[in-house]
Structures are given as structure tokens and as C-alpha cells.
Amino acid sequence: MKTILSYLKRLVYSLILLLAVITLNFLLVHMAPGDAVTAMIGDMGGATPELIAELRVEYGLDQNLFIQLYKYITKMATGDLGISFTHNLPVMDLVLEYLPATILLVATAFLLAVFIGTVLGIIAAQKPKSLFNHFVTVLSLSGYAAPVFWTGLMMLIAFSYYFPIFPAFGMRNAGFQGTMLEGVFDVFKHLVLPAVTLASVYIALYSRLARASMMDVLGSDYIRTARSKGLSQRVVIYKHALKNALLPVVTMAGLQVSQLVAGAVVVETVFGWPGIGQLAFNSILRRDHPLLLGILFLSTLMVVVANLITDFAYRLLDPRIK
């Protein structure tokens, strides 16, 4: 019962967080110079003062700020994020169309980073003086220091130009025709470079974190006990140490989701990956604010959901947390 209550509390808290994000969006739009009507008139190429006033009434811009905020929140709650004026489509439809590509990219990069990072870190932790450990140090330092868009462009130069193994742009070959299996393979070929690029930063992070955490755990008393029982290295590492060493990695992974989503914006622009990052970039170029803010809201929603999942995963891994 108590557990359920604590889960509920987290849930309510997440909802409040989302409400705050909506309010922030609203305030930003209000603080920015010009409003929706001004932008529309700009597109139409001017209008009479009467028409402007009429449009303001129609869009509720003549009302009290709090009433506007209330209307904005109720609209958002029903999934109505407004209309993108460059695409002439509801923001929600547009984002839902582009979201699957982003989720595919972010999820692949995330799993790749957590898996490779943890494996590297754990192997390195077992032999602190080895060459491999130094290799992990160099890898993690460079992965962190290289701007992600530059890593992507370098990958393009290397693996699509000088060694044309992978396609440079998009998610599918234009005019692709073939069986479903070939279709999956086509997407996979396009996915490799962007996913590895996005993962590179986080492989660096997780390998460092997993190594530090593993070394810490390996020095603790209960591991000494396990060893003195005569257990093999393998059992000590994978049955006793691993679970505890993973805790900080899980926490960090949850916190990093928001950075991954943001990183996807850059990576998608570099590789022309048709996700919401690409959509956000184009909406900035065309000053399509409803679309941009809709994307900000929905990606924050993704982060909040991911944080909830991590939180629950953490509770499963560590029963002490109530």
C-alpha cells in the first residue's frame, strides 16, 4: 500500500512538473516580441487595423492573461497544441508523424551507450593498471570533448565519402522498393552513423561512471567476504558486484535522457534524420513558434516519462528505497 502511494506521489509530481512547463511555454510566447496575430499578418503581407482587432478577439488575445493561460492549459490537456503555420497542420499531428524516427534514434543510441559504456567500464575496473584502462580513459575524454555535430560530420567524411559504407542522408533510400526485410535493413543502414554519433558522448560518460562505481564496489567489505569464501572472479563480479555497481549508472542514465533528446536535435540535423529534432530546426528557420513550443513540450513530456521509468527501475534494483 505504502509503495503504491509513493508511486502515486511521483505521478502527481510529474503532472505538476508538466503544468509548469506549459505555463513556461505560455509566458515565453507572451514575453517574445509580437504575437500569433502579428506573425500571421506578416505572412499575409499586412492587414487593416479592424481585421487585426478581429483576429485578436478570435484568438482570445484581448483577454486577461490568466484567462488566456487557463484556456491554453485546457487546450494543451486535450492534446491541442495549436496549428503550425508553415505546414498548415495541427502541431500534434506533425510531431506524431516525426516522433517515431526520433524514438528509434534516441532509444538505439541510449541502449548502445549504456551497454557499451558499462561493459567497457566494468572490464577496465578489473585491471586498473592495464593498457585497456588507459584506452577507456582516452576514449571517454575524447568522447566528451568532441562536439557531437563534428563527430557526426567526421563520420560522414570517413564512412560515407572515403569509405562509402553507409548512406549519408535520411532514413530510407528515396523510392525504395523491396520486401519488408530489405526495408528494415535499409533503415538499419541509415541508422548506424547517427546512432553511433549520438551514443559516442554517452559511451564516454557511462564507461567512466561504471568504472568508478565498479572500483568502489570491488573495494567494499562484502566483496572481500565473497572472495574469501573462495568464489571465482566471475561469480564475484557478475553475481555480487554488478548489481550494486549499476545503481549510479541507472540514476545517471535517467538524468541524461533529457540531454539525449536535445542531442538528437543536432544529430538529426547533421544526418537529415526525419525526426522531431529536424522538425524543430526547420521551425526555427521559419519562425514557426507554435510548432517549436509544441516540440519543446512533447520532448519534456518524454523526459518526464523516462524519469518516471528510471525511478521505478531504481526502486526495483534497490529495495531499500521506499
Place this chain on the structure above:
Amino acid sequence: MTNRPISDEVVQADRPFVEICRMFFGNKAAIFGLLLWLLVILTAFLGPAIYPSDPFEMVGAPMTPPGEEFLLGTDYLGRDVLTGIIHGASVTLAIGFSATFCTVIIGVIIGVLSGYYGGWVDNLLMRFTEFFQVLPALLFAMVLISLFTASIYLIVLAIAVVSWTGIARLTRAEFLKIKEREYVMAERAMGARNMSIMWKVILPNALPPLIVAVALSVGVAILFEAALSFLGLGDPNAYSWGYMIGSSREYIWDSWWTITFPGFAIFLTVLGISLIGDGLNDALNPKLREL
């Protein structure tokens, strides 16, 4: 991330300065980082004097490969890449430092108040911090810049607004730990004011981990500025390394050098500051070395 408690008798700020320097300069990686930064700083200050051309100026044939005429080649408009890199150093440093400065001011104030007062103040400020943590940083910065007009000040502010949370959390954690120590209690018993305990007694003792975090923030700020400029959201009058890469990426197949060299400059600068940060960490917080 370590489970080991940090023993109270080790007041890290009291470690003799000489000892800290000895440890820092005994670290080869840290010295390498320091040399890299010396190079960047010298380039930023002396570069424009030695190499006084305008980076926006077209000086040669477009897309001349690196060679005798232009050491690092020219871009699609015939602008010299080397001039761009030299002039970009000062832009990078200016934005990196001022954004870090703002980040630290916001983060430290929130962290200090939160950690020192605790209770509802802490609760409120930490909820506020969490709110900023769930916003995807780069996307939020992009929104801020695109809603208002891009300028160096707005970019600095946007970077600070999305990156102060780490510093705030760290400061808070240090304050929570230090405020229970005997010497703080003694100050309080002697009737010291809250303000003076916060800023004159606790903060100096919280500095060692903070200095490391600040060094790392400089790197983060530089990467941020680069990404924003790459996306075309930088100050249009600032010739930064990120801008150089962003403006030439359409020509990636014809002139690899216009992308590779500025990116390498960013890479070395950020690498330098992270090596310095790691070195400082080892020297200032020997107990936390494995972090």
C-alpha cells in the same frame, strides 16, 4: 557516487597550497591540458595582432585546399580558415567564460540558500531546480534564442539558464555536509550572522569540489555555444568556430578542411579544460579521486 563517508577531520581547503600545486603539476595529463589552454589564450590575445586580417573577408579562391598559400585552406566564399580559427578563439573564450560566470552565480546562490536554510526554502528551490533539469537543455536554449533576437548576451544567458542546475545541486550537497561540522557550530555559538556563516565560513570550505565543477562548466559552455552557432543560432557578428562549421557543412564533400580544423580546435579546447578539471580534482579532492 562513492559510498564512503568523507571523514570530518579532513578539511580539504586547509591542505597547504604548495601541496596542491605539487600534486597538480605532477600530473602529466593536467599539464598537457594547461599547455593547450595556454595556446588558446595566447591565440585569443596575440593572434589578431600577429595575423590582423578580417575573418569575414574573402582573400583567395573559394575552397582552396590547405597548402602553401593558405595553411588551412579557404572556405566556399574564399575566407581563410586559419584567420577564422585565430579570431574564433577569442569569441569562444569570451562566451565560455561569461556563460560560466553567470552559471556559477545562479547555481551558487540557489545552492547556498537551499543547503543552508533547508526546510521549505530547500524544498521550493529544489523543485525549481528539477523543473529546469527536465527541460532538454539545448532545445530550450534554441527556443529562447529563436523567440528573442540572437545576440552574444542572449546566448550567454541561454547557456547559463540551461546549465546552472548541476552547480546548484553540488553546492547544496556540500552545504548540507559542512553546516553540521563543529567549526560552523562554533561560529554560530559565537553569534555570527547567517550571511557571514554562509559566505565566509561554509563557502570557502565548499570550494574544492566547486572549482572542479566550474572548470567542467567552461567546457560545457563552449560546446553549447558551438552547437548553437552550428545550428545558425549564434550571434551573426561573431565569427566563432561553431559558425565556421555550420556555414560550410553544405560543402562537406568538396572541402573537408573547413569543417575538420575548426572542430578540432573546439575538441582541443574542451579536452584541455577537462584535463585541467581532472587534475584539479585529483589535487583538491584526493579522497574522491575515483570520481
